Amino acid sequence: MRIREATKNDLAAIMEIVGQAQEYFRSKGIDQWQNNYPTEGVFLTDMELGESFVLEEDGQVVGTFMASFREDPTYKVIVDGDWQYKEPYAVIHRVAMDNRVKGRGYGSQVIQFMVDQCLNREEPVYVLRGDTHQDNLSMQRVFEKNGYRHAGTTFLADGSKRWAFEKCLK
Secondary structure, X not given: OEEEEOOHHHHHHHHXXXXXXXXXXXXXXXXOOOOOOOOHHHHHHHHHOOOEEEEEEOOEEEEEEEEEOOOOHHHOOOEOOOOOXXXXXXXXXXXXXXXXXXXXXXXXXXXXXXXXXXHOOOOOOOEEEEEEOOOOHHHHHHHHHOOOEEEEEEEOOOOOEEEEEEEEOO
């Protein structure tokens, strides 16, 4: 498995994986990624910003995620907790794996990729943040297994609640 920046040529595979995730959430009664989100436009914007990544196995796209070092407006307000670290941070969003590779630990490899990206910058970043739906237990387990702490609750632009997680690399 390798991780690389996504290109427009990956869009069909990304959307197939997103469709699988949406169906999984729907089948579990999880109100995440419903109502046509995330769209192709979201991924194209991520690509333009150099923030869209894919996981490849044997030349096939088997996962996707967004990673950014920009301040995330979703994280300006947090309730029922707090951000322990105020310094610059990186974020991971829109993590999804093809059904064929679930359970192989690729979520943890995404986290390790981001740790490496943070520490290998000219000015290292020592804080990672992410969030997920309160019912998305699989993503919560990925965060917790990789040393994130539950920091509180944040809200998306549409008002949806998300459980926020934070990890310090120092």
